[in-house]
Amino acid sequence: xxxxxxxxxxxxxxxxxxxxxxxxxxxxxxxxxxxxxxxxxxxxxxxxxxxxxxxxxxxxxxxxxxxxxxxxxxxxxxxxxxxxxxxxxxxxxxxxxxxxxxxxxxxxxxxxxxxxxxxxxxxxxxxxxxxxxxxxxxxxxxxxxxxxxxxxxxxxxxxxxxxxxxxxxxxxxxxxxxxxxxxxxxxxxxxxxxxxxxxxxxxxxxxxxxxxxxxxxxxxxxxxxxxxxxxxxxxxxxxxxxxxxxxxxxxxxxxxxxxxxxxxxxxxxxxxxxxxxxxxxxxxxxxxxxxxxxxxxxxxxxxxxxxxxxxxxxxxxxxxxxxxxxxxxxxxxxxxxxxxxxxxxxxxxxxxxxxxxxxxxxxxxxxxxxxxxxxxxxxxxxxxxxxxxxxxxxxxxxxxxxxxxxxxxxxxxxxxxxxxxxxxxxxxxxxxxxxxxxxxxxxxxxxxxxxxxxxxxxxxxxxxxxxxxxxxxxxxxxxxxxxxxxxxxxxxxxxxxxxxxxxxxxxxxxxxxxxxxxxxxxxxxxxxxxxxxxxxxxxxxxxxxxxxxxxxxxxxxxxxxxxxxxxxxxxxxxxxxxxxxxxxxxxxxxxxxxxxxxxxxxxxxxxxxxxxxxxxxxxxxxxxxxxxxxxxxxxxxxxxxxxxxxxxxxxxxxxxxxxxxxxxxxxxxxxxxxxxxxxxxxxxxxxxxxxxxxxxxxxxxxxxxxxxxxxxxxxxxxxxxxxxxxxxxxxxxxxxxxxxxxxxxxxxxxxxxxxxxxxxxxxxxxxxxxxxxxxxx
Numbered sequence: 001x002x003x004x005x006x007x008x009x010x011x012x013x014x015x016x017x018x019x020x021x022x023x024x025x026x027x028x029x030x031x032x033x034x035x036x037x038x039x040x041x042x043x044x045x046x047x048x049x050x051x052x053x054x055x056x057x058x059x060x061x062x063x064x065x066x067x068x069x070x071x072x073x074x075x076x077x078x079x080x081x082x083x084x085x086x087x088x089x090x091x092x093x094x095x096x097x098x099x100x101x102x103x104x105x106x107x108x109x110x111x112x113x114x115x116x117x118x119x120x121x122x123x124x125x126x127x128x129x130x131x132x133x134x135x136x137x138x139x140x141x142x143x144x145x146x147x148x149x150x151x152x153x154x155x156x157x158x159x160x161x162x163x164x165x166x167x168x169x170x171x172x173x174x175x176x177x178x179x180x181x182x183x184x185x186x187x188x189x190x191x192x193x194x195x196x197x198x199x200x201x202x203x204x205x206x207x208x209x210x211x212x213x214x215x216x217x218x219x220x221x222x223x224x225x226x227x228x229x230x231x232x233x234x235x236x237x238x239x240x241x242x243x244x245x246x247x248x249x250x251x252x253x254x255x256x257x258x259x260x261x262x263x264x265x266x267x268x269x270x271x272x273x274x275x276x277x278x279x280x281x282x283x284x285x286x287x288x289x290x291x292x293x294x295x296x297x298x299x300x301x302x303x304x305x306x307x308x309x310x311x312x313x314x315x316x317x318x319x320x321x322x323x324x325x326x327x328x329x330x331x332x333x334x335x336x337x338x339x340x341x342x343x344x345x346x347x348x349x350x351x352x353x354x355x356x357x358x359x360x361x362x363x364x365x366x367x368x369x370x371x372x373x374x375x376x377x378x379x380x381x382x383x384x385x386x387x388x389x390x391x392x393x394x395x396x397x398x399x400x401x402x403x404x405x406x407x408x409x410x411x412x413x414x415x416x417x418x419x420x421x422x423x424x425x426x427x428x429x430x431x432x433x434x435x436x437x438x439x440x441x442x443x444x445x446x447x448x449x450x451x452x453x454x455x456x457x458x459x460x461x462x463x464x465x466x467x468x469x470x471x472x473x474x475x476x477x478x479x480x481x482x483x484x485x486x487x488x489x490x491x492x493x494x495x496x497x498x499x500x501x502x503x504x505x506x507x508x509x510x511x512x513x514x515x516x517x518x519x520x521x522x523x524x525x526x527x528x529x530x531x532x533x534x535x536x537x538x539x540x541x542x543x544x545x546x547x548x549x550x551x552x553x554x555x556x557x558x559x560x561x562x563x564x565x566x567x568x569x570x571x572x573x574x575x576x577x578x579x580x581x582x583x584x585x586x587x588x589x590x591x592x593x594x595x596x597x598x599x600x601x602x603x604x605x606x607x608x609x610x611x612x613x614x615x616x617x618x619x620x621x622x623x624x625x626x627x628x629x630x631x632x633x634x635x636x637x638x639x640x641x642x643x644x645x646x647x648x649x650x651x652x653x654x655x656x657x658x659x660x661x662x663x664x665x666x667x668x669x670x671x672x673x674x675x676x677x678x679x680x681x682x683x684x685x686x687x688x689x690x691x692x693x694x695x696x697x698x699x700x701x702x703x704x705x706x707x708x709x710x711x712x713x714x715x716x717x718x719x720x721x722x723x724x725x726x727x728x729x730x731x732x733x734x735x736x737x738x739x740x741x742x743x744x745x746x747x748x749x750x751x752x753x754x755x756x757x758x759x760x761x762x763x764x765x766x767x768x769x770x771x772x773x774x775x776x777x
Contacts, residue, residue, distance in 0.1 A: 031070075031071065031074070031121065031139050031140055031142065031143055032139070032142035032143055034066055034067075034070040034071050035071070035117050035121070035143050037063075037066050038063045038066050038067050038071070038113070038117065039063075039114055039117075041059040041060065041062050041063035041066070042059075042060070042063050042094070042110040042113060042114065043110065044056075044059050045057070045059040045060040045063065045094075045098065045106065045110070046103070046106045046107045046110045046209075046213075049098060049101065049103050049106055050101075050103060053098070053101060056098055056106075057098050057099075060091075060094055060095065060098050060106075063091075063113075064091045064094075064095075067087065067091070067113075071117070071120070072084055072087070072088075074124070075087070075120045075124070080119070080120030080121075080123045080124050082119070082123075083116045083117070083119040083120030083123060084116075084120065086112065086115075086116040086119070086220075086223070087113050087116040087117060087120070089112070090109050090110075090112035090113035090116055091109070091113060093105065093108070093109040093112065094106055094109035094110060094113065097109055103208075103209045104208050104209045104211070104212035104213075104252070104253055104255075105212070105253060107209045107210070107212050107213040107216070108212040108213060108215065108216035108249065108252070108253060109216070110213070111213045111214075111216035111217040111220060112216050112219075112220055114217070114220070115216075115217060115219075115220020115221055115223065115224070116220065117143060118143060118144065118145060118188070118220070118221075118224065119220070119223060119224045120143070121140045121141070121142075121143025121144060122140075122143075122144070122184050122188075122224060124136070124140040125137050125140040125141045125143075125144075125159075125180060125184075126177055126180065126181065128140060129163075129166070129173055129176055129177045129180065130173070130177065132173065134163060134166060134167045137163055137176075137180075138160075138163050138167075141159055141160065141163060141180065144159070144184055144187065145187060145188070145191060146187050147186065147187045147190040147191070148190060148191065148194050158179050158182070158183045159179060159180040159183035159184060161179075162175070162176040162179035162180055162183075163176055163180070181275070182275040183275075184224075185224075185225060185228060185274040185275040186274065186275040188221045188224050188225060188274070189221070189225055189272075189273070189274045189275070191217070191221050192218055192221035192222055192225065192269075193330060195214045195215075195217040195218040195221060196214070196218050196262065196265065196266065198210070198214040199211050199214035199215045199218065199248070199252065199258060199262065200258070200262060202214055203257070203258055203259075208252075208255055211252045211258065212249070212252040212253050214252075215245075215248050215249040215251075215252035215253075215258070216249055216252075218245060218248065218249075218265070219242075219245040219246065219248070219249050222241065222242065222245050223242075225274045226238050226241075226242065228274040228275075229241060229272060229274070232272065233272070237268075240268060241265070241268040241269065244261065244264045244265045244267075244268050245265055247261045247264065248261040248262055248264075248265050270333070271333065271334040271337055271338075272334065273334045277331070277332075277335065280398070282332065282335055282388075282392065283392045283398065283399075284398035284399055284402070285328045285331050285332045285399070286328075286332065286384065286388045286392045286399065287392075287398055287399020287400060287402075288324065288325070288328040288398075288399040288402055288403070289325050289328040289329055289332065289347075289384055289399075290381055290384045290385075290399070291399045291400060291402070291403040291433070291437075292321045292322075292324040292325040292328065292399075292403060292406075293321075293322075293325040293351075293354075293377050293380050293381065293384075294377060294381065295318075295321040295403065295406075295407075295429075296318045296321045296322050296325065296354060296358075296373065296377060297370070297373050297374050297377040298429065299314045299315075299317040299318035299321060300314065300315065300318040300357075300358070300361070300370060300373045301370040301373070301374070302314045302425070303315045303317075303318065303361075304361065304367055304368075304369070304370055305370075307367050307369070308367055309361055309364055309367055312362075313419075313422070315358065315361050315362050316362070317410060318358055318373075319358045319359075319362065321406070322351070322354055322355060322358055324406065325351065326351050326355075329347055329348070329351060333348075335388075336387045336388070339387055339388065339389075340386055340387040343383045343384075343386040343387035344387055346379070346380075346383040347380060347383045347384060347387065350376050350379055350380040350383065351380070353376055354373065354376050354377070354380075357372065357373060357376070398495070400433050400434070400437030400438050401437075401438060401491060401495050403430075403433050403437075404430045404433050404434055404438075404491065405488070405491075407426050407427075407429050407430035407433070408426070408427075408430050408484055408487070408488075410426040411423045411426035411427050411430065411467070411471075411480075411484075412477065412480065412481060412484060414426060415471070415477045415480050416477045420471055420474050423471050423480075424468070424471050424472075427457070427467050427468065427471060430457075431457050431458075434453070434457070438494070438495070438498065441498045442494050442497075442498060443515075446494055446497035446498055449490060449493065449494040449497065451733060452490050453487065453490050453491065453494060456483060456486060456487040456490060457487070458713070459713070459740075459741060464482075464483050464486050465479075465483060466483070467480065467483055467484070467487070470483060506658075509658045509659070509661045509662035509665065510662065512647060512658070512659050512661075512662025512663055512665075512666060513662040513663075513665035513666035513669070514666070515643060515647065515662075515666065516643060516647075516662065516663050516665075516666025516667060516669075516670070517666040517669045517670055519640070519643045520643075520666065520667065520670035521670060521673060524670055524673055524674045524677070527546065527550060527632070527674070545625045545626075545628040545629045545632070546628040546629070546632040547632065548629055548632065549628060549629040549630060549632020549633040549634075549636075550632040550633070550636050551632075552629070552632070552633050553632065553633045553634070553636035553637035553640060554636060554640070556633075556637050556640070557636070557637060557640030557641065557643070557644060560640065560641055560644045561644050561647075584708060584712075647659055647663070698752065698755040698756075701751055701755060702736075702737070702748050702751055702752060703736050703737040704737065705737070705744075705747050705748050705751045706736065706737030706738050706739060706744050706747075706748050707737035708737075709739075709741070709743055709744040709747050709748075710733075710737065710739045710741070710744060713741065713743065713744075718743055719743065721741060721742045721743065723740040723741060723742060723745070
């Protein structure tokens with residue numbers, strides 16, 4: 001007998017050693033394959049119990065045999081011993097439920113086993129990291145589940161990345177363990193929240209089996225989270241929360257109402273966060289909450305009118321964005337309640353109000369006006385602003401990138417359904433968010449990405465076509481998908497480039513100076529050219545209104561700066577529309593002034609011969625005076641407005657000090673260039689000065705026409721036909737306004753013809769005037 005016991009002990013030791021070798025240095029995928037086999041058989045057994053009890057029992061037996069043979073030993077010999085005990089309890093409950101034909105009981109037991117296996121994988125992954133076995137850690141990590149995925153939330157792979165970086169020596173074991181723990185706890189808490197909601201929904205639909213399954217899943221997920229709960233709130237609180245979940249499962253299995261026990265569970269879990277959020281995660285979630293809530297109003301407003309639902313799919317999209325905002329709020333709830341409980345309560349109340357409106361519209365029992373949703377979203381936005389630190393919403397643009405991705409998903413779905421108008425609407429909304437959110441930071445800190453992203457959104461960038469062009473041509477979903485994937489890559493690169501941290505003050509000052517110099521140079525060229533042409537003779541009095549217009553624009557730019565500090569998002573959203581309007585005015589006035597400049601210069605002697613027309617000339621001077629003021633104002637403010645929006649991103653990144661230094665440096669460069677131009681023109685003979693002035697005005701006009709045409713195409717006010725055979729370098733487009741579109745090139749050529757034609761027309765009229773006799777006075 002003694003020898004038999006010794007032999008059995010040796011056999012068990014050998015089995016343990018084999019298990020360790022199989023799940024340690026062996027195939028890392030083996031645990032995951034075994035778990036998948038167990039879960040598949042359990043799921044089929046639970047689903048088939050009512051149809052074929054014997055087959056269900058056979059599948060249950062096979063699942064238990066797989067567990068005992070391939071997993072139990074490794075669980076029992078390591079950190080998964082508690083999970084092994086729960087799995088054994090689960091199999092016992094499953095066998096009992098199968099023998100009595102208890103479907104809810106079998107479903108609950110299967111959920112208990114599944115979450116026990118997750119718990120074992122979690123514990124053994126951390127244990128493997130502690131002993132330095134990266135292969136085993138990677139193998140046990142494959143047993144995990146991820147956060148529930150949606151258009152707005154993708155699986156978090158930080159745990160796998162942590163193991164990979166640790167393996168390559170790029171991270172320490174303690175850092176890898178911390179990241180694995182945070183990732184998995186975050187995923188299982190999200191699963192817990194979803195299981196509770198699913199149990200509630202199953203009760204409403206009277207699905208008793210699913211209700212029991214979800215209640216058991218919730219309890220199993222909480223058992224993984226329980227150590228973190230106890231660490232934060234104490235053992236007594238953890239026991240109370242566990243008892244609440246036990247009560248929920250008992251009610252579900254007994255077929256009783258779960259409303260009261262569910263409320264008790266939610267009360268115990270309120271404010272609990274197993275894996276504390278990092279500051280960047282909090283900023284991202286705050287941005288998501290505000291941005292997705294705003295999109296609820298946009299989609300709802302498009303879907304209703306006259307007390308009716310006009311477009312069902314818009315209500316569906318509004319509900320999807322509401323769900324995304326709600327998920328962000330649930331993740332942030334603890335943080336918001338700690339900082340501003342009343343604001344957090346307002347956010348929850350308003351989200352519930354919006355859900356009620358959306359549900360009623362979806363069921364078409366009642367359709368609230370769009371103004372009601374706008375009002376609720378406005379209050380929600382204010383509540384979010386009150387609840388979080390100001391720099392969370394101002395500095396982070398991660399939530400905007402998430403919203404852009406969601407809208408591009410919406411665009412693709414519309415294309416697949418053949419709804420190209422809806423796809424174009426989603427594309428425009430995505431671009432509007434880019435324009436009002438990340439674009440100022442991209443222009444400030446990673447300007448090379450702007451033309452690429454803009455091209456993919458609109459007319460294309462070699463070798464890719466643009467989404468606007470493809471949608472207009474009703475291209476296939478595969479072709480649009482290819483461009484979308486490329487756009488995703490560029491957006492990801494841009495997001496990484498602008499980063500979440502603060503840039504150095506030196507870099508911010510240099511970037512600020514570059515932007516100010518680039519935007520100010522065009523205005524200086526206009527002013528210098530016209531001032532030179534007006535510095536002599538009877539036209540010198542026209543210099544004063546030009547200065548007044550310029551000074552007025554500087555004042556308006558300063559005013560815009562202070563306004564933008566409070567309403568940046570609102571201004572940025574309409575930035576390119578306003579730029580388009582101001583640019584059009586500037587181009588029109590510059591065309592008139594160019595024509596006037598040449599004619600005034602060459603018609604001087606001829607006009608002086610008509611003494612009887614003095615009154616008409618005076619009236620003409622009034623119009624020219626107004627034109628000079630307008631030109632001085634628009635030539636500077638069109639650049640000043642856009643510069644203000646770009647520089648706000650830098651202020652948020654490095655503070656006003658560094659930005660102020662950059663502005664001073666850039667303005668110094670602009671002033672020096674202006675003085676240099678004035679000095680050169682003063683020393684030039686009058687005829688040569690006029691030639692230089694004409695060339696300067698013409699070059700600025702060509703640049704303004706090209707830039708204005710491009711902005712009009714961006715906002716959709718002009719058609720867009722790209723030149724596929726050639727793409728201009730970014731610096732040419734940036735400094736000279738030359739873009740590879742037929743409309744832009746043709747209009748620039750037309751403006752050049754106008755300038756040259758105006759010059760030769762003026763000279764021709766001058767020569768003709770000299771040949772005509774001067775009438776006697």
